[in-house]
Amino acid sequence: MESLLYLVLAGLMTGAIYALVAIGFTLLWQTSQTINFAQGEFAMLPAFFMLVALNLKLPLWLAILLGVGVSILLLGLAFKRLLVDPMLRHGVLPLAIATMALAIFLKESVKEFYSAEAQRFPSLFPEQKVDVGGAMISIQSIGVFLVAIAAVVALQLFLSRTRTGRSMQAVAQNPTVARILGVPVERMILLTFAINAALVALASALVTPIYLAKFSNGEVLGMAAFVAAIVGGFNQIRGAIAGGFLLGIVDNIAAAYVSTQYRAAIPLLILIVVIMVRPQGLLGRAEERTV
Amino acid sequence: MTLQRLAVPGAILAGIIALALAPYGLKNYGISILGLWAVTTIAAIGLNLTLGYAGQVSLAQGAFVGIGAYATAILMAKGVPFGATLLLSGLLCFAIGWLLGYPALRVQHHYLAFVTLAFATLAFLVFRNEQWLTGGIYGISGIRRPVILGWNTAPERAYFHFCLIMLVLVSGFVWWIVRSPWGRAFLALRENPVRAASLGVDTRRYTLMAFAIGAGIGGVAGALYAPLVTYIDPVPFALSFSLNLLLMVIVGGGGYFFGPFVGAMIAVLLPEWLRFAQGLYLVAYAAAVMVLLVFWPSGIMGILDRLLRPADPNQGAAR
Numbered sequence: 030m031e032s033l034l035y036l037v038l039a040g041l042m043t044g045a046i047y048a049l050v051a052i053g054f055t056l057l058w059q060t061s062q063t064i065n066f067a068q069g070e071f072a073m074l075p076a077f078f079m080l081v082a083l084n085l086k087l088p089l090w091l092a093i094l095l096g097v098g099v100s101i102l103l104l105g106l107a108f109k110r111l112l113v114d115p116m117l118r119h120g121v122l123p124l125a126i127a128t129m130a131l132a133i134f135l136k137e138s139v140k141e142f143y144s145a146e147a148q149r150f151p152s153l154f155p156e157q158k159v160d161v162g163g164a165m166i167s168i169q170s171i172g173v174f175l176v177a178i179a180a181v182v183a184l185q186l187f188l189s190r191t192r193t194g195r196s197m198q199a200v201a202q203n204p205t206v207a208r209i210l211g212v213p214v215e216r217m218i219l220l221t222f223a224i225n226a227a228l229v230a231l232a233s234a235l236v237t238p239i240y241l242a243k244f245s246n247g248e249v250l251g252m253a254a255f256v257a258a259i260v261g262g263f264n265q266i267r268g269a270i271a272g273g274f275l276l277g278i279v280d281n282i283a284a285a286y287v288s289t290q291y292r293a294a295i296p297l298l299i300l301i302v303v304i305m306v307r308p309q310g311l312l313g314r315a316e317e318r319t320v
Numbered sequence: 321m322t323l324q325r326l327a328v329p330g331a332i333l334a335g336i337i338a339l340a341l342a343p344y345g346l347k348n349y350g351i352s353i354l355g356l357w358a359v360t361t362i363a364a365i366g367l368n369l370t371l372g373y374a375g376q377v378s379l380a381q382g383a384f385v386g387i388g389a390y391a392t393a394i395l396m397a398k399g400v401p402f403g404a405t406l407l408l409s410g411l412l413c414f415a416i417g418w419l420l421g422y423p424a425l426r427v428q429h430h431y432l433a434f435v436t437l438a439f440a441t442l443a444f445l446v447f448r449n450e451q452w453l454t455g456g457i458y459g460i461s462g463i464r465r466p467v468i469l470g471w472n473t474a475p476e477r478a479y480f481h482f483c484l485i486m487l488v489l490v491s492g493f494v495w496w497i498v499r500s501p502w503g504r505a506f507l508a509l510r511e512n513p514v515r516a517a518s519l520g521v522d523t524r525r526y527t528l529m530a531f532a533i534g535a536g537i538g539g540v541a542g543a544l545y546a547p548l549v550t551y552i553d554p555v556p557f558a559l560s561f562s563l564n565l566l567l568m569v570i571v572g573g574g575g576y577f578f579g580p581f582v583g584a585m586i587a588v589l590l591p592e593w594l595r596f597a598q599g600l601y602l603v604a605y606a607a608a609v610m611v612l613l614v615f616w617p618s619g620i621m622g623i624l625d626r627l628l629r630p631a632d633p634n635q636g637a638a639r
């Protein structure tokens with residue numbers, strides 16, 4: 030049995046990844062009422078873009094950069110223009126259902142056109158382990174954690190300190206007023222889709238060396254993002270961050286202390302309890318009910 | 321006019337007769353696929369009631385089919401007659417659906433999608449892990465087909481006919497519900513819940529009802545599924561089955577009575593005819609669903625509806 034300290038540290042690493050995926054999920058919901066059921070697949074796919082680049086003998090850093098770029102184009106802009114824009118006028122639920130079809134499409138495409146087998150993926154960080162207060166943690170985990178945190182902090186600074194970032198927040202809070210005040214609402218929404226794509230691509234590059242690249246990776250990551258976003262608070266970015274870390278830690282502790290078989294059940298039970306008891310999430314604001 | 325009025329019942333009768341005769345031209349494998357279509361259609365009809373008529377998104381219909389299938393398999397192994405297990409499977413899923421519907425009352429409707437998503441995943445974990453009850457990954461084998469009122473349904477053709485009869489009965493039941501005051505309340509719920517509430521529709525009760533009846537029908541489909549395949553394991557009841565059922569309803573046309581029939585046909589029968597395409601079929605299917613949703617969100621029945629009756633004065637809400 031590993032020490033509790035180790036489990037918490039490992040949980041922070043997993044949690045940072047979950048937070049990255051959950052933040053984008055929350056952003057899309059806030060700015061354009063998109064419940065992206067393909068978010069997990071969005072975090073699975075960029076690793077395969079990067080693998081294609083690696084197969085062309087490009088260096089890893091360039092492959093990751095290209096992967097992020099292609100993701101922004103396909104999972105950001107194309108997703109917005111080709112699926113979200115035409116679907117949004119039909120309502121929130123038809124759009125959500127369309128993203129479910131998109132999830133199947135992406136998963137089956139990777140399985141069919143790349144491989145059904147798990148693929149090795151090179152890591153940015155060395156494999157050695159270091160001693161952190163008695164727990165042996167791999168440098169890889171620490172690196173993943175630090176990069177993810179840096180991305181989250183950068184995003185927060187962007188949203189709160191820059192003019193564009195504040196315009197995005199305005200769009201998220203009240204698009205009508207934002208439009209009256211001269212905020213280019215459409216461009217801001219497009220930007221959130223690009224940011225979401227960049228975040229999931231980063232998460233993909235960080236997590237795939239550990240999980241291996243497989244078409245079904247999105248199932249786990251997607252579920253984690255949903256739970257993190259809802260538990261933390263669907264309408265708050267900091268909710269998604271808190272939810273991500275909470276889920277990462279709970280996930281690791283549950284695997285060690287509850288049972289490996291029911292490890293996946295714990296986050297789901299938390300989800301159901303939160304929805305029943307505090308539907309706006311731990312940090313969220315209450316939304317108006319439809320009925 | 322009378323001819324027109326007879327057209328729809330006539331077409332339905334012709335369809336039933338054609339389906340009843342279909343097995344005589346098919347080998348056993350083809351008949352079992354037709355049986356699978358009938359059972360899947362029943363599950364989709366249940367979901368259509370929840371999703372298409374009452375507008376509540378459920379991602380757990382596959383899990384209800386699983387619960388019904390396991391309940392029937394386990395009870396039949398204990399010697400309970402099939403008629404009773406069929407009823408119990410339906411009632412069990414109705415009760416679970418009722419309980420699961422509660423969160424839907426508290427929050428905005430998209431949360432129900434997540435609650436049911438979580439439930440479907442949890443149900444799968446229970447099917448896989450509770451070996452003492454469900455046989456775990458090895459599943460339950462040797463499920464016998466029942467003898468119903470002296471009619472032995474063991475042969476492939478007989479069991480298909482039994483599934484077909486059940487499909488007709490379930491369809492009739494749903495046809496009746498949709499036209500009853502309940503069905504109208506479901507539609508009111510979907511179209512404008514606030515107005516429905518203001519007109520005195522008890523939205524809480526009808527939301528639960530729509531969800532629970534849909535789940536119960538899913539349980540009945542599961543009870544029919546177990547003897548159809550004679551062996552059940554957790555794999556077919558994974559979350560992807562629930563997603564597929566949802567897509568079937570949408571593709572066929574949510575809220576259209578015949579939508580689930582068409583949707584299940586595309587999802588169950590078409591892949592069999594297009595076997596050569598294999599994995600590509602799913603890629604093409606998912607892509608086609610997205611295109612369909614973008615251009616014709618009312619599904620295939622919606623397209624047919626517009627083509628067949630451009631100006632029907634009686635075009636009410638109940639379709």
